[in-house]
Amino acid sequence: MMADQVIHKGLEGVVVSTNALTYIDGHAGKLMYRGYLIGDLAEQSTYEEVVWLLLHGELPNQRELAALKAELVANRTIPEHLLTLLKLLPADTNAMAALRTAVSMLALSDLESEDNSEAANRRKALRLVAKMATVVAAFERIRNGKEPVLPRPDLSHAANFLYMLNGEVPKETMARVFDVCLILHADHEMNASTFAARVTASTLSDIYSAVTAAIGTLKGPLHGGANTKVMEMLLEIQDPDNAEHWIKEALANKQRIMGFGHRVYKTEDPRATVLRRLSRELGEKQDSTRWYKISRTVEQEVLAQKGLYPNVDFYSASTYYLMGIRTDLYTPIFALARIAGWVANLLEQYADNRLIRPDSEYIGPKERPYVPVNQRN
Ligand code: SDX
Numbered sequence: 435m436m437a438d439q440v441i442h443k444g445l446e447g448v449v450v451s452t453n454a455l456t457y458i459d460g461h462a463g464k465l466m467y468r469g470y471l472i473g474d475l476a477e478q479s480t481y482e483e484v485v486w487l488l489l490h491g492e493l494p495n496q497r498e499l500a501a502l503k504a505e506l507v508a509n510r511t512i513p514e515h516l517l518t519l520l521k522l523l524p525a526d527t528n529a530m531a532a533l534r535t536a537v538s539m540l541a542l543s544d545l546e547s548e549d550n551s552e553a554a555n556r557r558k559a560l561r562l563v564a565k566m567a568t569v570v571a572a573f574e575r576i577r578n579g580k581e582p583v584l585p586r587p588d589l590s591h592a593a594n595f596l597y598m599l600n601g602e603v604p605k606e607t608m609a610r611v612f613d614v615c616l617i618l619h620a621d622h623e624m625n626a627s628t629f630a631a632r633v634t635a636s637t638l639s640d641i642y643s644a645v646t647a648a649i650g651t652l653k654g655p656l657h658g659g660a661n662t663k664v665m666e667m668l669l670e671i672q673d674p675d676n677a678e679h680w681i682k683e684a685l686a687n688k689q690r691i692m693g694f695g696h697r698v699y700k701t702e703d704p705r706a707t708v709l710r711r712l713s714r715e716l717g718e719k720q721d722s723t724r725w726y727k728i729s730r731t732v733e734q735e736v737l738a739q740k741g742l743y744p745n746v747d748f749y750s751a752s753t754y755y756l757m758g759i760r761t762d763l764y765t766p767i768f769a770l771a772r773i774a775g776w777v778a779n780l781l782e783q784y785a786d787n788r789l790i791r792p793d794s795e796y797i798g799p800k801e802r803p804y805v806p807v808n809q810r811n
Pocket of ligand 1: 624692
């Protein structure tokens with residue numbers, strides 16, 4: 435690339451493709467999946483419906499929904515050798531590294547892993563949606579010295595995950611809170627992990643490789659890894675009375691406050707609006723509003739000092755904490771929700787593909803002659 439061309443660092447503002455899945459208006463704080471507002475979907479839909487919506491473009495009718503549920507149920511179990519692998523992992527294995535490794539391993543037992551036809555990719559997409567939840571739950575049980583819990587066919591995707599995680603059927607209210615969290619995290623246009631997946635698919639590599647790339651990308655604290663960091667911050671603050679001072683100190687030290695700011699949203703992330711309510715309601719139900727109160731003070735302080743709004747990772751942290759979920763599982767949970775958006779994006783990429791290969795401006799040394807090693811200083 436010739437010098438003096440405009441460089442868009444981080445591809446900020448660069449439109450790399452079209453997508454018919456998700457629309458974001460960052461100034462209005464608007465988010466829609468296939469034309470349905472995220473607030474309406476959170477209130478009235480289920481994760482299974484949203485999976486169908488993202489993959490097929492319409493909300494499912496009752497027959498389609500039943501068929502999707504049956505296919506997810508039929509694909510929830512994971513291979514014995516993967517469970518063996520999870521049991522071999524060191525106890526302090528990073529949860530996202532474990533998920534990344536497990537998804538790679540799932541490819542090895544999928545007879546269609548190298549079949550890039552749309553029909554095979556659609557089958558693999560649902561296998562990944564079904565199995566990633568089982569992987570995360572099994573990983574958590576195994577690292578705590580417990581046997582994995584087999585999935586139950588009679589439970590929804592959200593309820594079954596909590597059942598496999600805790601070994602008991604969750605209360606309907608808790609299952610519904612988790613179902614809404616899955617809906618809120620399902621897709622989000624050209625975020626970094628989706629872009630990573632699309633780049634991988636654009637070489638016509640397989641869907642498992644693309645999802646593995648996405649998991650590795652989501653892991654970072656500037657992206658999906660922020661939710662775990664938010665809870666670590668809330669735990670460090672501990673008391674609502676400490677929150678204002680803690681934030682003032684952090685900002686004075688030029689620290690980034692995890693869960694705030696966004697490349698696209700310049701007002702409140704509409705997902706944070708829903709998650710703030712879930713965090714408050716769970717806290718009130720459990721008579722444990724401390725985390726919500728700390729969050730509210732942090733939110734007010736960051737807005738006042740930096741003009742930044744909470745993103746999806748801020749209130750999801752206290753919501754998951756109040757659900758009794760271990761903090762380092764928050765990002766794997768983000769992944770097991772976002773798999774729906776990743777695979778829907780991958781189907782789009784494969785259907786209308788062009789190798790993704792941007793330019794770069796060279797700023798290294800000018801052309802120069804080679805010097806043999808015995809003539810170098
Ligand atoms: C997700 O893309 C998606 O859609 C992602 C996601 C999805 O659903 O897939 O929405 C999920 O990843 C949400 C974001 C989670 N990450 C965090 O919460 C980490 C903290 N946030 C930031 O690091 C930051 O806001 C980003 C990475 C999210 C966005 O960064 P940008 O667009 O590159 O903005 P920037 O880093 O250039 O910041 C602009 C200014 C800077 O100030 P100056 O240096 O110009 O003075 O805002 C400041 C930043 O310092 N700033 C922050 C801040 N975020 C931005 N200051 C303190 N705390 C923060 N969190």
